Amino acid sequence: MTDPHLSEVISERRQLINLAYRLLGSLAEAEDVAQETYTRWYALSEQQRDAIASPGAWMTTVASRICLDLLGSARARREHYVGDWIPEPVPGGWLDTGAAPADPADRVTLDESVSMAFLVVLDSMSPAERVSFVLHDIFRYTFNEIAEVVGRTPAACRQLASQARRRIDLSRTRPGAERADLVRSFKQAWESRDIDALVGLLDPEAVATADGGGRALAFLEPISGAEQIAAVWMEIASRAPEVTLQECSVNGQPGLIGQVDGATVSVYAFDVADGRITRIWAVRNPEKLRPWTV
Numbered sequence: 001m002t003d004p005h006l007s008e009v010i011s012e013r014r015q016l017i018n019l020a021y022r023l024l025g026s027l028a029e030a031e032d033v034a035q036e037t038y039t040r041w042y043a044l045s046e047q048q049r050d051a052i053a054s055p056g057a058w059m060t061t062v063a064s065r066i067c068l069d070l071l072g073s074a075r076a077r078r079e080h081y082v083g084d085w086i087p088e089p090v091p092g093g094w095l096d097t098g099a100a101p102a103d104p105a106d107r108v109t110l111d112e113s114v115s116m117a118f119l120v121v122l123d124s125m126s127p128a129e130r131v132s133f134v135l136h137d138i139f140r141y142t143f144n145e146i147a148e149v150v151g152r153t154p155a156a157c158r159q160l161a162s163q164a165r166r167r168i169d170l171s172r173t174r175p176g177a178e179r180a181d182l183v184r185s186f187k188q189a190w191e192s193r194d195i196d197a198l199v200g201l202l203d204p205e206a207v208a209t210a211d212g213g214g215r216a217l218a219f220l221e222p223i224s225g226a227e228q229i230a231a232v233w234m235e236i237a238s239r240a241p242e243v244t245l246q247e248c249s250v251n252g253q254p255g256l257i258g259q260v261d262g263a264t265v266s267v268y269a270f271d272v273a274d275g276r277i278t279r280i281w282a283v284r285n286p287e288k289l290r291p292w293t294v
Helices: 006-011 013-024 027-043 046-050 055-078 093-097 116-123 127-138 143-150 154-171 177-191 195-201 226-239
Strands: 202-211 244-250 253-260 263-273 276-283
Touching: 006 013, 006 055, 013 027, 013 055, 013 116, 013 127, 027 055, 055 127, 055 143, 116 127, 116 154, 116 263, 116 276, 127 143, 127 154, 143 154, 177 195, 177 226, 177 244, 177 253, 177 263, 177 276, 195 202, 195 226, 202 226, 244 263
Parallel strands: 202 276
Antiparallel strands: 244 253, 253 263, 263 276
């Protein structure tokens, strides 16, 4: 028999992907969470499904609990990760132009809550903090509803979200027109191998982090300081002259991609403050670049 809730259930897929991506920082894992949520829905009997007043709310709750479990084991899993772990970048330019994007990136709404800087701060939170904050501040769930997911009291969830919000507020930088100009100038200085220009674009205390996951060449420790970062980027330019750079939208913010023969081999996300680049995230793990392959 056809599921009478089929249309509503299918329409929830975008919501589940949006939620799981923000909670996990991984499009691949977000897809898995959505699939597992559907599996659990159809594991219910027809009578059990009919008794659920809001299938969408049920699925969001289940997906959130799955993410909470995954977040709890993430630190242990990352102990075996080679180098630093960076959230999987989303190719936002495809959505901006109205072109048909690759699946599943098209289902992630690009806004401030998926910027790389935002996701990196989320990743520093405890699982309960992250779930409480994302469900309340981004998806507008009540603390009573969140308590059912997290397994704590509504008051405790309110406190968790408040703690998370303070971290976000302290770390957040406001986007501006200068961001695209800075990224463009960074690209030009890198291509022309102008180390002095690069140093001038970087905050003196800037930090660059790379994620090769042991599957691509990348520096294993973060690099701090404008001069140190510029020197490394000059070395990258000399070692990989065949790489071409393109400006693009990375998680809704101006960024760069590096390509060899049309294939994306690296994605660069940036954060800026006071007219300088403060953070660079270089994602080179090919498993995280699949959404960028057209």
